[in-house]
Amino acid sequence: MEEKKFVKFKKEELGVKEYIKRSLGKGRISEVNIEYTPVGEKIVVSTNRPGLVIGRKGEKINEMTAVLKKKFDLDNPHIEIREILNENLDAQIVADFIALELERKGSLKFKLIAYRSLKNIMNAKALGAEIVLSGKLPSDRARTWRFAQGYLKKTGDPAKVVNRAQAQATTLQGVVGIKVSILPPGAHIHDKIVVDEELRNKVKIVVEDVEEKPKKKVGKKKSGGKKK
Structure with missing residues (x-):
């Protein structure tokens, strides 16, 4: 019950x-x-x-x-x-925007719509983004198109901070599925390498030590003549 x-x-x-x-x-x-x-x-x-x-x-x-x-x-x-x-960092708003654009302009311009949305996301300082479109684009045969840029985690704990959303667009060719994933700016990534001043100094010291080591001169071996 x-x-x-x-x-x-x-x-x-x-x-x-x-x-x-x-x-x-x-x-x-x-x-x-x-x-x-x-x-x-x-x-x-x-x-x-x-x-x-x-x-x-x-x-x-x-x-x-x-x-x-x-x-x-x-x-x-x-x-x-x-x-x-910032609407460009919200996955659901972006997915709905792509769906509306596909319904208004048609599925033939799906690449233009996807690349423009991806550019707006990255201009909003996102660390990474992915847009996946599935359906009859642009032919009668269903296909899956993927548009991605930047860094995006799909497994493990860092994948939990990824903002994901789905939407559907009804076009003349049929229904198009839309998936949007955005890694927002400032997200904590465990395997991210931060190059700070301390690390730069360590690299500089190692490079200087390598340059100061004298190079050994390699002499040419004299070839002995044949004894008559």
């Missing part, structure tokens, strides 16, 4: 998140987190466009709050907006 209650609870929670993302539109929402407090439900919406999400005088927030109470039976939902300062 406890398992059924847990599954039902998670299903309702997923329904709330999907409703908020669908209401606010693709490309505006990064993630939706729900926190349960004694006072009520605190719903934190991460977005790069807080003004469009809130609406004029909070119209959209009030409308969504009323729907959450009526449709999802939430006691006292409170929607809080968290602004994303």
